[in-house]
Amino acid sequence: MVRNSRQGRRSRRPETKNINPFGANNARAVAYDLTVNAMKGGERLEQMWDHNVGLAGLSSRDRALAVHLAAGVLRRLRVLDHRANYLTDGKFEGLKEPVQWVLRMGLFQVVDCDRIPPHAAVSTAVEAAKSVSHQGIAGLVNAVLRRAARERDQLHEQLDNAPPAEKLSMPDWLIKMLIAKYGEENIDRIARWANAPPHHYVRLAKGGPGLARLNELLAGANLLAAKPHPVFDEYAEVETAALTSDSPLYSEPIGWVQNPASGLVVRLLDPQPGDQVIDLFAAPGGKSLLISEMIGPEGQVFAVDRSAERLKRLEENKQRFSADNMLPIQADVSSLGDRTAMRVLADVPCSALGTLPKNPEVRWVKTQSDIERLARSQRIWLSVASNHVAPGGLLVYATCTITSEENEFTVRGFLEANDQFELESAAPYVPEQFVTKEGYVSSRPPFDGLDGVFAVRLRRKPAAQ
Numbered sequence: 001m002v003r004n005s006r007q008g009r010r011s012r013r014p015e016t017k018n019i020n021p022f023g024a025n026n027a028r029a030v031a032y033d034l035t036v037n038a039m040k041g042g043e044r045l046e047q048m049w050d051h052n053v054g055l056a057g058l059s060s061r062d063r064a065l066a067v068h069l070a071a072g073v074l075r076r077l078r079v080l081d082h083r084a085n086y087l088t089d090g091k092f093e094g095l096k097e098p099v100q101w102v103l104r105m106g107l108f109q110v111v112d113c114d115r116i117p118p119h120a121a122v123s124t125a126v127e128a129a130k131s132v133s134h135q136g137i138a139g140l141v142n143a144v145l146r147r148a149a150r151e152r153d154q155l156h157e158q159l160d161n162a163p164p165a166e167k168l169s170m171p172d173w174l175i176k177m178l179i180a181k182y183g184e185e186n187i188d189r190i191a192r193w194a195n196a197p198p199h200h201y202v203r204l205a206k207g208g209p210g211l212a213r214l215n216e217l218l219a220g221a222n223l224l225a226a227k228p229h230p231v232f233d234e235y236a237e238v239e240t241a242a243l244t245s246d247s248p249l250y251s252e253p254i255g256w257v258q259n260p261a262s263g264l265v266v267r268l269l270d271p272q273p274g275d276q277v278i279d280l281f282a283a284p285g286g287k288s289l290l291i292s293e294m295i296g297p298e299g300q301v302f303a304v305d306r307s308a309e310r311l312k313r314l315e316e317n318k319q320r321f322s323a324d325n326m327l328p329i330q331a332d333v334s335s336l337g338d339r340t341a342m343r344v345l346a347d348v349p350c351s352a353l354g355t356l357p358k359n360p361e362v363r364w365v366k367t368q369s370d371i372e373r374l375a376r377s378q379r380i381w382l383s384v385a386s387n388h389v390a391p392g393g394l395l396v397y398a399t400c401t402i403t404s405e406e407n408e409f410t411v412r413g414f415l416e417a418n419d420q421f422e423l424e425s426a427a428p429y430v431p432e433q434f435v436t437k438e439g440y441v442s443s444r445p446p447f448d449g450l451d452g453v454f455a456v457r458l459r460r461k462p463a464a465q
Contacts, residue, residue, distance in 0.1 A: 021102050021128035027062040028124055030054040031069035032101060038074060041365035045071060046358045049243050056246055060222055064241040065115070068197065073101075073108050074360035075195045078169040079162075080104045083111070083155060087144045098132040099141070106145045111155050118149040167191050173368045174353070181402065182446055193446040198357035200243055201235045202226065203258040203286070205321060206293050211236055214255065217248035231431075232260040253321045258286040261354075261443050261453035264430050265398045266290045268441055268455050269345050274298040278341045278388050280333050280381075281348055283307055285314030285326075291345070292323040304329045304336065333384050342393040346385035348378050350399040350406050354445060354452015375405040382414050386421065391463035395421070398441075398455035407454040408440070414458075424457040 022029035033054060038045045049055060055063055073080065084092040084103050092100065106125030109116045122145045129138040148155065159167060168175050168191050178190050204210060214236065215225045226236040235258070242249050243257055266287050271277050273296040279288045282303035291301045303326055305311050311328050318326045329336075333346075351371055352362050382397055389395045397414075399406050415421060425439035436442050441455040 019098065019132055021098055021132045022124065023131075024054070025057060027058060027066040028069065028105065028128075030058060030062075030066040031073070031105065034066065034070035035073050035105075035361075036101060038070070038361040039365060041361075044352060044355075044359045045074065045361055046243075046355070049240075052244075055244055060241045063244055064239065067240045068115075069105060069108065069113070071197065071358070071360055072112060073104050074364070075357075076108055076112060076169050077104070077364060078171075079159060079166055080107050082166055083107055083148070084144070087147055088140065091140070095137070096133060099129055099137055102128045102132070103141055103144065106141065107148055110145050110148045111152050118145075122146060122149070169195060170363045171367075174363055177403065182444070186446060189446045193449075194356040194360075194363075196357060197240075198355075199449065200238050200240060200257065200358070201229065201259050202238055202242075202249060202255040203263060203290065204234055204236060204255040205253055205289075206234075209252055209254050213252070214238075214249070217251065217254075218242060221248050223248075229260060232263065235260045235263070250316075250320065256286050256289055256317055256321075258290070259451040259453075261400075261450040262286055263290065264434055264441055264443070264453060265345070265347060265396065265455045266294070268398075268426055268429050268457055269343055269394070269396045270429055271295045271299070271301075271343055275343055276341045277301045277343045277345065278336075278339065279303050280344065280346045280385055280388075281305060282328075283310030283314045285317050285328075287345065287347060288314065288326055289317055289321060289323060292321070292326050295325060297325055300325050300327060302327050302329055302339070302341070304331055304333065306330065306332045333381060336388060340388050340390040340393070342390050344385055344389050344393065344395045345398070346382060346395065347398040347400075348381045350374060350378070350401040351403060353401045353403060354443070354454075355400055356445075358451075371403050371405050375403075375410055378406055378410050379413055382410060383418070386414075386418060386458070386460070389460045391460055393460050394424075395458040395460065396455055397458060398453065400451055400453055402445070402452040402454070407442075408438070411440075411456050411458075420461050421458045422461065424459050426455070426457060429457075 020029050020032055022032050034048055055066060084107060102125050106121055109121035110118050125145055126138050126142045129141040164175055164187050165172060182190055218225060223242050224239045226238045229235040271291050271294045275295045277291050279291060279301055282288045283305035285303060288301050288303040303314055308330050311330055314328050351366050351374055352359055356363060386395055423439060426435045426441045430441055434441050434443055443450045443453045445452045
């Protein structure tokens, strides 16, 4: 289990600490780096794609393979550990961490990945094991993977009949939360959502070159064509390899990476031409770009983020789209002074559990106590954000998670403590299937296929006359 991986990290031998068992400049080596770094919890898997040097150096085909392997191993981690313990007769937990990751990656390729011949997966895993351990361990890896290849159908059948904890490949606390939210009868639907490769979308820029030009550029880079979203026609689905740093997507002002769920948040904010808007926690800037498009050249969006590194991407997008009405500001939300606006967006840092397909490591690096800690911080951020709303103005609070602690409970607590704000229904602004009975915006990822999103309109009362 993941717990044992962390224990293994503490006892790892210094001489193997920085060795990539798969070498360098190949898909498996990049997948290994992505997987191990994602499990450190500092940066989400999807955030690594556009600046990972190893990934950028691969061909389009190998980039897609590297991300597929990394994400697949992270999604299947609990299943892979169960299989590894079964196939090694319990020896897996005693292996060094690098060998554990080699075995996990090998098992995923042999059992769950149709695009790789088993003999290739076995041979590369054996050589990788040799580089971080001894010949006996390499022999164990060889025997385990060959057995897995022979028993592939049996292993799939075992998973089909497995208990929810194994089938969903998540920690117990998260399984309990998802079942409470979506119903035990929907376990299979939840598993398909959380453990399938994600859908990636580009929001096509208004007045830009459009879908036809996007597909010309993708074809020139040997990438699959983009497909329009069946409901949100301003969004187009692209494959994973189209999102890396040197993708043709970024060569022209065609569009930016954004899930349609994020677009719902900006719809709820409803910025109008000429508005001044404060976008807190703005980087990498997808929502700021959409606001910029909606408010036009007479408006202005103050895009605030504390991270200079993440603001670089926002600055790049500002230049690419000639969004002169975007003003990037590096600042903490508590250090903006008395700046106010009639529309303020606070899309706060959260547990990101609504993005499990594209950030599968989140299920392992977050804990229940993290949710509670984040909720405490979010209550503070929401209160600070409210200070920047002018009398009569609007505050939209949003997250990309699905926990009640970070969403409904946070909003209720804020309203109970702030009689200057009232909740406004989302019904006039977004499609009705995304509006709850309380008037919140809430997607349901296992059912609608979007990222998880929660958002609410909070109106500040006008100043007393």
